[in-house]
Amino acid sequence: xxxxxxxxxxxxxxxxxxxxxxxxxxxxxxxxxxxxxxxxxxxxxxxxxxxxxxxxxxxxxxxxxxxxxxxxxxxxxxxxxxxxxxxxxxxxxxxxxxxxxxxxxxxxxxxxxxxxxxxxxxxxxxxxxxxxxxxxxxxxxxxxxxxxxxxxxxxxxxxxxxxxxxxxxxxxxxxxxxxxxxxxxxxxxxxxxxxxxxxxxxxxxxxxxxxxxxxxxxxxxxxxxxxxxxxxxxxxxxxxxxxxxxxxxxxxxxxxxxxxxxxxxxxxxxxxxxxxxxxx
Amino acid sequence: xxxxxxxxxxxxxxxxxxxxxxxxxxxxxxxxxxxxxxxxxxxxxxxxxxxxxxxxxxxxxxxxxxxxxxxxxxxxxxxxxxxxxxxxxxxxxxxxxxxxxxxxxxxxxxxxxxxxxxxxxxxxxxxxxxxxxxxxxxxxxxxxxxxxxxxxxxxxxxxxxxxxxxxxxxxxxxxx
Numbered sequence: 001x002x003x004x005x006x007x008x009x010x011x012x013x014x015x016x017x018x019x020x021x022x023x024x025x026x027x028x029x030x031x032x033x034x035x036x037x038x039x040x041x042x043x044x045x046x047x048x049x050x051x052x053x054x055x056x057x058x059x060x061x062x063x064x065x066x067x068x069x070x071x072x073x074x075x076x077x078x079x080x081x082x083x084x085x086x087x088x089x090x091x092x093x094x095x096x097x098x099x100x101x102x103x104x105x106x107x108x109x110x111x112x113x114x115x116x117x118x119x120x121x122x123x124x125x126x127x128x129x130x131x132x133x134x135x136x137x138x139x140x141x142x143x144x145x146x147x148x149x150x151x152x153x154x155x156x157x158x159x160x161x162x163x164x165x166x167x168x169x170x171x172x173x174x175x176x177x178x179x180x181x182x183x184x185x186x187x188x189x190x191x192x193x194x195x196x197x198x199x200x201x202x203x204x205x206x207x208x209x210x211x212x213x214x215x216x217x218x219x220x221x222x223x224x225x226x227x228x229x230x231x232x233x234x235x236x237x238x239x240x241x242x243x244x245x246x247x248x249x250x251x252x253x254x255x256x257x258x259x260x261x262x263x264x265x266x267x268x269x270x271x272x273x274x275x276x277x278x279x280x
Numbered sequence: 281x282x283x284x285x286x287x288x289x290x291x292x293x294x295x296x297x298x299x300x301x302x303x304x305x306x307x308x309x310x311x312x313x314x315x316x317x318x319x320x321x322x323x324x325x326x327x328x329x330x331x332x333x334x335x336x337x338x339x340x341x342x343x344x345x346x347x348x349x350x351x352x353x354x355x356x357x358x359x360x361x362x363x364x365x366x367x368x369x370x371x372x373x374x375x376x377x378x379x380x381x382x383x384x385x386x387x388x389x390x391x392x393x394x395x396x397x398x399x400x401x402x403x404x405x406x407x408x409x410x411x412x413x414x415x416x417x418x419x420x421x422x423x424x425x426x427x428x429x430x431x432x433x434x435x436x437x438x439x440x441x442x443x444x445x446x447x448x449x450x451x452x453x454x455x456x
Contacts, residue, residue, distance in 0.1 A: 161381075168392075227421075267454055267455070270366075270447055270450050271451070272337050272338065272341055273284070273337055273341070273343055274447045276335065276337040276338070276343075277440055280436070
């Protein structure tokens with residue numbers, strides 16, 4: 001039976017629930033408006049996930065997890081073992097670079113990152129192919145979907161709220177001119193420091209997210225925290241064309257459209273309105 | 281005959297229809313329907329397209345007031361209504377903090393549609409549970425430059441005061 005459709009009609013949550021309940025084996029491919037993703041399952045458990053053509057080799061996953069540096073990743077990719085994740089994993093464990101647990105956690109986290117991002121997709125053609133499975137040389141970790149669904153739904157709610165609070169990632173940040181008392185007790189974590197280091201009216205939030213390799217959800221979460229702490233304010237990026245105005249309530253700088261062709265006439269018109277409403 | 285328009289927006293049940301009805305010289309043209317959703321059953325009918333009120337200034341000039349539908353599923357109407365507006369009023373039900381987030385979101389959306397002046401009306405100030413305007417300003421994270429005005433939409437003087445403040449802002453913007 002075909003399992004095809006659009007996320008508009010059948011959401012990621014519903015799809016994963018179905019795959020979990022039916023204990024399905026195969027690969028789910030989703031073609032979204034701007035990118036594609038695929039997730040493989042074995043007996044209803046998630047075993048592999050990938051966005052578009054991103055590098056999902058073990059070396060890339062461990063680099064993303066912070067277990068390997070860029071230089072180490074590059075050097076490893078030159079070695080013949082790099083072609084096979086299982087051989088590379090063994091090499092890294094034997095050389096003392098990482099433990100088996102760190103490898104499994106890295107792969108698990110990579111799959112969860114893909115799955116959680118998919119929860120925010122509202123549009124995309126999906127197709128489930130029961131015959132397609134991940135390549136044999138990949139290390140697979142089985143992840144129960146129940147927790148993914150619960151956690152994904154929770155993140156989706158959070159994402160929706162943050163989306164409302166910070167609708168426009170084209171806005172930039174600047175340090176507040178008038179820091180208040182709340183700042184005395186602010187303790188920043190590593191991610192927040194990373195973002196703070198890029199705070200500059202020239203940098204849009206989107207650019208900061210790219211520079212710090214953060215997802216839209218993560219950057220929104222961090223920026224929202226910094227805004228709530230009163231550390232930063234939203235500003236329009238310097239020199240950038242006017243986008244959606246920010247959440248700090250600053251007056252729009254784009255001039256009003258004239259009502260008539262004549263400014264004096266406009267003023268006269270408004271004054272007539274004022275006089276009329278006063279007289280009511 | 282020249283016509284100008286102002287838009288009155290805000291979340292569901294924030295008092296937009298009442299605001300227009302209080303000041304309009306004509307019986308407000310309401311497009312209300314019986315509420316179908318249980319979650320929104322805090323009043324009997326809601327605006328599904330727009331409310332429409334009128335104030336004749338003189339023989340050459342008429343001000344139209346358009347109220348937007350408050351329910352999110354009709355937000356496709358907002359952009360249409362915002363076209364060519366002189367300014368807008370964001371109504372907030374001061375007694376329902378659960379709607380503040382949505383009010384902020386609506387405000388941002390309208391600001392994106394048009395760079396016109398606006399004021400925020402802290403409506404239902406006569407309710408016992410109404411938040412004070414100063415508290416509401418913090419809750420909505422409004423810049424001190426944004427006018428947040430106490431309002432009771434059933435009171436004509438209060439509505440007049442909100443509209444006048446909006447017009448003063450429009451005038452100031454023209455003179456800037």
